[in-house]
Amino acid sequence: MADNQNPGNFANRPKDEVREIASKGGQASHNSGFASMDPDKQREIASKGGQASSGSFEPGSEKAREAGRKGGSK
Numbered sequence: 001m002a003d004n005q006n007p008g009n010f011a012n013r014p015k016d017e018v019r020e021i022a023s024k025g026g027q028a029s030h031n032s033g034f035a036s037m038d039p040d041k042q043r044e045i046a047s048k049g050g051q052a053s054s055g056s057f058e059p060g061s062e063k064a065r066e067a068g069r070k071g072g073s074k
Contacts, residue, residue, distance in 0.1 A: 010018050034042060058064065 006012050010021075013021075034045070037045075
């Protein structure tokens, strides 16, 4: 497939490249975020109990309550 329209799709990649990525067990695409932080930084953030997050809602707002109701329903 010379004209690769969607390189993110494994079906469009060369088999050798797919094998190389697969051999890394998912480690190839993740080199940032919480898991890659040093343990002291992780502890600092975790100790805040979610307050370090910017969050999407103002605590106690109607939107937050509505989202909570939706999250608890099936």
